[in-house]
Amino acid sequence: MTLINFNGDNIRNLREYLQREENISYQDFANILADASDIIIRSLEPGKIGSTKGPIYGHIQSGKTAVIITTIALAADNGYSNFITLTSDLNDLYEQTLDRIKRSLDSFQVLGKGDFRHHVGSNSRVPLVLVSSKNTKILPKVLDLVQQLNWQRESVMIIDDEADQASLDTNINKRQGRKGVNKKITELRQILSSYSYLQTTATPQALLLQDSQTSFKPDFVVTTTPGTGYYGGDYFFSDEDFQSSNHICIVPEIDVTSLITNNQIPDTVKQSILLFFLGAAILRLQGSTKNYTYLLHTSFKQIQHSLATELVRLFQNELAVELKVAVRTSLNSMPSQFLSALQNAYRELDQTFHNIPSFNDVIAEVTRAIGSTYVMEINSSTGAGVSPNPSGRHTLYIGGQKIGRGVTVKNLLVTYYGRDANQPQMDTVLQHARMYGYRQNELPAIRIYLPQHLAVRFYDIHVSDNSVRNKCKSTHQAIPVIPLKKGLKPCRRNVLNQNTVDIGTYLGGEKYFPLLPISNPTILGNQTAMIDNYLSDHEEETPYSITIDEMLWLLDFRFAATMSGGAWDDELIRQALSTLKDSPEYGNCGSLVIVSRAANRKKNKTRKYQGLGSVLPGGKGDPPYGVPANIPALLMTRFKGEVDLLPDGTNRGWDGVPFWVPLVRFPDGNYAFSVNFS
Numbered sequence: 001m002t003l004i005n006f007n008g009d010n011i012r013n014l015r016e017y018l019q020r021e022e023n024i025s026y027q028d029f030a031n032i033l034a035d036a037s038d039i040i041i042r043s044l045e046p047g048k049i050g051s052t053k054g055p056i057y058g059h060i061q062s063g064k065t066a067v068i069i070t071t072i073a074l075a076a077d078n079g080y081s082n083f084i085t086l087t088s089d090l091n092d093l094y095e096q097t098l099d100r101i102k103r104s105l106d107s108f109q110v111l112g113k114g115d116f117r118h119h120v121g122s123n124s125r126v127p128l129v130l131v132s133s134k135n136t137k138i139l140p141k142v143l144d145l146v147q148q149l150n151w152q153r154e155s156v157m158i159i160d161d162e163a164d165q166a167s168l169d170t171n172i173n174k175r176q177g178r179k180g181v182n183k184k185i186t187e188l189r190q191i192l193s194s195y196s197y198l199q200t201t202a203t204p205q206a207l208l209l210q211d212s213q214t215s216f217k218p219d220f221v222v223t224t225t226p227g228t229g230y231y232g233g234d235y236f237f238s239d240e241d242f243q244s245s246n247h248i249c250i251v252p253e254i255d256v257t258s259l260i261t262n263n264q265i266p267d268t269v270k271q272s273i274l275l276f277f278l279g280a281a282i283l284r285l286q287g288s289t290k291n292y293t294y295l296l297h298t299s300f301k302q303i304q305h306s307l308a309t310e311l312v313r314l315f316q317n318e319l320a321v322e323l324k325v326a327v328r329t330s331l332n333s334m335p336s337q338f339l340s341a342l343q344n345a346y347r348e349l350d351q352t353f354h355n356i357p358s359f360n361d362v363i364a365e366v367t368r369a370i371g372s373t374y375v376m377e378i379n380s381s382t383g384a385g386v387s388p389n390p391s392g393r394h395t396l397y398i399g400g401q402k403i404g405r406g407v408t409v410k411n412l413l414v415t416y417y418g419r420d421a422n423q424p425q426m427d428t429v430l431q432h433a434r435m436y437g438y439r440q441n442e443l444p445a446i447r448i449y450l451p452q453h454l455a456v457r458f459y460d461i462h463v464s465d466n467s468v469r470n471k472c473k474s475t476h477q478a479i480p481v482i483p484l485k486k487g488l489k490p491c492r493r494n495v496l497n498q499n500t501v502d503i504g505t506y507l508g509g510e511k512y513f514p515l516l517p518i519s520n521p522t523i524l525g526n527q528t529a530m531i532d533n534y535l536s537d538h539e540e541e542t543p544y545s546i547t548i549d550e551m552l553w554l555l556d557f558r559f560a561a562t563m564s565g566g567a568w569d570d571e572l573i574r575q576a577l578s579t580l581k582d583s584p585e586y587g588n589c590g591s592l593v594i595v596s597r598a599a600n601r602k603k604n605k606t607r608k609y610q611g612l613g614s615v616l617p618g619g620k621g622d623p624p625y626g627v628p629a630n631i632p633a634l635l636m637t638r639f640k641g642e643v644d645l646l647p648d649g650t651n652r653g654w655d656g657v658p659f660w661v662p663l664v665r666f667p668d669g670n671y672a673f674s675v676n677f678s
Contacts, residue, residue: 004037004040004041004074004078005077005078006033006037006074006077007077008073008074008076008077009077009107010073010074010076010077010105010107010108010127011033011070011073011074011077013073013106013107014069014070014104014105015029015033017103017104017106018066018104021103022066024066024227025227025228027228028227028228029070031225031227032066032070032224032225032227033070033074034225035056035067035070035222035223035224035225036067036070036071036073036074037074038222038476039054039056039067039071039198039222040074040075040078042054042219042220042222042476043075043157043196043198044155044194044195044196045079046078046079046080046155046194047079047155047194048155048194049193049194050193050194051189051192051194051195051196052197052219052220053196053197053198053199053215053216053217053218053219054197054198054199054218054220054221054222055163055164055199055200055201055207055208055218055221055222055478056068056071056198056200056222056224057201057202057204057221057222057223057224057469057472058200058201058202058223059202059224059226059230059232059436060202060203060232060233060430060431060433060436060437061232061408061433061434061436061437061438062202062224062226062227062230062232062436063227063438064161064200064202064224065100067200067224068085068159068161068200069100069101069104069105071157071159071198072085072101072105072108072127072159073104073105075157076108079155080127080155080156080157081127081128081154081155082127082128082151082154082155082156082157083127083130083156083157083158084129084130084132084142084146084156084157084158084159084188085097085101085129085130085131085132085158085159085161086132086133086134086139086158086159086160086161086167086185087131087132087133087134087161087162088133088134088161089133089134089135089166091133094113094131094133097131097161098110098112098131101129101131105127105129107126107127108126108127108129109126109128109129110128110129110131111128111129111130111131111145112131113131113132113133113135113138113141116130116132116138116141116142116145119145119148128149130142130145130146134160134166134167134181134185135181136180136181136184139181139184139188140184142188143184143187143191146188146191146192147191151192152191152192153193153194154194155194155195155196156192156194156195156196157195157196157198158189158195158196158197159198159200160185160197160198160199160200161200162200162201163199163200163201163207163216164199164201164203164204164205164206164207164427164491165201166180166181166182167181167182167185167216168182168206168207168210168216168495169182169216169495170182170494172494172495172496172497173494173497173498189215199216199218202430202431203427203430203431203491204218204221204468204472205426205427205468205482205490205491205674206427206490206491206492206496207478208221208468208478208479208480208482208676209480209482209491209496209501209675209676210496210497210676211497211500211501211678212480212676212678213678217478218478219478220476220477220478221472221476221477221478222476223469223472223473227438228440229438229439229441230436230437230438231436231437231438231439231440231443231446232433232436232437233433233436233458233461233465233466234462234466236248236435236436236448237455237458237459237462238462239459240455240456240459242452242455246351246352247352247443247446247447247448248447248448248450248455249268249272249447249448249449249450250450250452250455251266251268251416251449251450251451252266252268253418253451254266254269254418260307263311264311264315265308265311265312265315268416268449269296269312269416269418269449270315270341271341271344272294272296272414272416272447272449273294273315273319273396273414274319274341274345275345275348275349275414275447276292276294276394276396276414276445276447277366277370277394278342278346278349278363278366279292279349279413279414279442279444279445279446279447280292280369280393280394280413280445281362281363281365281366281369282349282353282356282357282362282365282444282445283442283445284365284369285357285361285362286355286357288441290411290442291390291391291392291393291394291395291411292393292394292395292411292412292413292442292445293390293394293395293396293397293409293410293411293413294394294395294396294397294412294413294414294415294416295396295397295409295412295414295415295416295434295435296308296312296396296398296399296416296418297399297415297417297418297432305378305398305399306377308398309375309376309377309398312375312396312398313375316370316375316396319338319370320367320370320371320373322334322335323363323366323367324367326339326363326367327363327364327367331360331363342363343359346359348447349444349445352444352445353444353445354444369393369394370394372392372393372394373392373393373394373395373396374390374391374394374395374396375395375398376395376397376398378397378398378399390410390411397409408434408437411442412434412435412437412439412446413442413445413446413447414445414446414447414448414449415434415435415447415448415449415450416449416450417432417448417449417451417454424457424487424488424489425488425489425490425491425492426465426482426484426488426489426491427490427491428491428492429461430461430465433458435448457485457488460484460485460488463583464482464483464484464485464488467483467579467582467583468482468483468579470582471575471578471582479575479579480572480575480675480676480678481572481575481576481673481674481675482673482674482675483576483579483580483671483672483673484503484671484674485670485671485672486504486507486508486670486671486672489503489674490503490674496676497676497678500676500678501674501675501676501677502567502674502675502677503672503674504672504673504674505567505672505673505674505675506567506572506573506576506672506673506675507666507671507672508666508667508670508671508672509629509665509666509667509668509669510665510666511616511624511663511664511665511666512566512567512568512573512663512664512666513612513615513661513662513663513664514559514560514561514564514566514568514570514612514661515560515564515565515566515568515607515611515612516560516561516564516565516603516610516611516612517559517560517561517564517612517639517659517661518558518559518560518561518659519561519639519641519654519655519657519659520561520655521656521657523558524657524659527557527558527659527660528638528657528658528659528660530557531554531557531636532638534553534554535594535636538592538594539594540594540595540596540597541593541594541595541625542593542594542625543591543592543593543625543626543627543628543633544591544592544593545589545590545591545592546590546591546592546634547588547590548577548578548580548586548588548589548590548632549581549588550590550592551577551590551592551632551634552574552577552578552581554634554636554662555570555573555577555634555662555664556574557570559660559661559662563610564611565611566611569675569677572673573664575675576666576673576675577632577664579673580632580666580667586630586631586632586667590631590632590634591627591628591631591632591633591634592633592634592635592636593624593625593627593633593634593635593636594636594637595616595625595635595636595637595663596617596637596638597638598640599637599640599661600639600640600642601614601615601637601639602644602652603652603653605652609646609650609651609652612661615635615637615661615663616637616663623665624665627665628667629667629668630667630668631667632664632665632666633664633665633667634662634663634664635662635663635664635665636660636661636662636663637660637661637662637663638658638659638660638661639654639659639660639661640658641653641655641656641657641658641659642654643655643656
């Protein structure tokens with residue numbers, strides 16, 4: 001779709017609604033509309049047979065629902081009438097999404113899951129949106145309704161919220177075939193002859209690493225733009241200097257054994273709770289009427305959530321008693337450990353607030369409102385969820401995994417991470433970044449308490465996410481390469497094909513070359529001559545400084561034969577180097593060495609004369625030829641390419657013409673790339 005109508009009734013009405021009801025400025029809406037336009041351009045043109053699919057790649061807590069709604073409105077103004085939105089199976093989140101779509105798109109007919117079985121027909125004059133939870137009992141009702149509506153040969157736009165989670169095939173490495181939600185979504189798509197399948201997520205790692213031939217591998221990627229006042233990884237984890245951060249507080253990891261033995265929460269947790277109460281009080285004294293929240297991740301075990309919840313509740317009650325006594329008498333009558341801790345919290349907040357009220361006024365406000373505090377354990381055992389509109393002045397949530405994907409913790413001021421997973425996944429850690437979001441008004445009170453290693457992990461993941469995001473933004477392509485620090489996984493392993501996906505290749509400091517290079521003159525064409533000309537003024541065995549862009553030009557040829565094997569893949573090597581180019585750490589700097597222009601290496605006997613054993617001569621050091629270890633290096637070797645027949649007719653040589661063989665040394669570092677070789 002090339003020509004887009006931006007002035008339709010649906011977009012005009014939505015623009016005014018979002019400005020009036022959700023305080024989304026016209027400028028922010030213009031950015032959302034630009035993102036929606038990118039999506040519509042890449043969607044299937046209404047009336048055209050076929051399909052297309054691609055992620056809407058947002059930021060954590062950046063308001064992707066507004067992008068979804070705007071995309072629907074823009075699509076309706078440009079020929080689409082039929083929409084299906086697939087969203088969370090958590091009822092609170094589902095109802096929140098359904099209600100927002102209904103309120104935002106008041107000229108649409110919007111059906112929730114309770115309406116599917118009883119629907120008697122649509123008003124053909126208005127667009128219809130089916131909003132379904134991703135549930136194996138609900139999705140068949142969607143399928144039935146789609147058939148009743150005769151959508152099989154009409155254009156349909158499917159928007160799959162958090163598409164990297166419940167929608168992917170967890171049986172990909174088993175023989176049983178598809179199951180669950182993945183099976184139902186596949187069946188829905190199979191009956192449609194014309195559809196666009198939009199996969200919304202802030203963590204697309206599992207989608208990008210899908211096999212190229214699967215129906216869930218994206219055809220394109222659209223990255224979205226956060227609105228004014230968004231604070232995410234670029235703000236909180238822009239570098240590793242956590243000591244100078246106004247918001248990062250490094251604390252020891254919570255010792256669960258000590259928690260149980262001592263039957264009390266650590267002092268650092270107590271300090272974080274005090275800072276939360278004081279921060280909320282200061283905001284109220286400065287005019288805020290919001291109710292604020294606190295989040296404590298203790299561990300992934302629910303029995304420890306229960307203990308932590310009880311201990312936090314006891315501490316809050318003890319604090320409330322001491323405050324009420326002190327306010328009636330004198331603050332100096334308070335036990336010294338309480339008074340000192342409150343003063344420390346006040347001094348900490350004084351570093352980030354302007355015109356902070358007096359300590360006495362803040363304590364008086366905390367005392368007044370502390371009774372309106374709820375301490376809630378959030379996990380599958382309690383069944384409790386995060387409230388979209390907390391009723392108490394303060395809500396303290398204690399939990400683990402359930403406070404993760406898609407959950408918005410409204411007005412969150414303080415987050416405390418006590419422990420983390422032994423084998424962390426990039427997408428899971430990012431989805432737990434509930435402190436990201438539109439926090440401008442509350443920013444002086446925001447604190448993130450976490451152990452040093454976990455702060456480093458958030459930083460490393462932010463760097464990787466930025467790299468992937470920038471690459472997707474510039475190319476709109478689903479890149480099959482994810483850079484990660486060693487020890488991190490991009491996503492859960494059971495949705496990736498174990499035969500084609502390597503979650504840890506192209507390691508820092510390691511060297512890679514095509515095991516079986518192309519030597520056939522028909523395939524090579526004028527490739528050798530072009531490289532000869534480019535490298536004509538370079539001396540052998542001498543390091544030269546070049547840009548990574550120049551490295552990519554030299555590698556923009558075919559080097560690996562079809563049966564080459566090994567880790568080298570022409571396109572994936574280019575993708576990995578391109579990712580490094582976008583990282584400030586390397587500054588688009590690389591190194592080049594001409595190893596030899598007359599190498600006489602043969603195929604290796606141990607490889608049954610099907611490939612090379614090595615490219616570089618021995619004794620050249622590591623890094624070889626003295627190239628810098630902290631930037632990528634490209635070492636080029638020109639083979640003579642002579643034929644060398646053995647008595648049995650085996651050619652341990654080549655095809656009689658010269659050719660170049662590249663070797664890439666990745667810069668030193670504790671990182672790897674996850675790649676899909678399909």
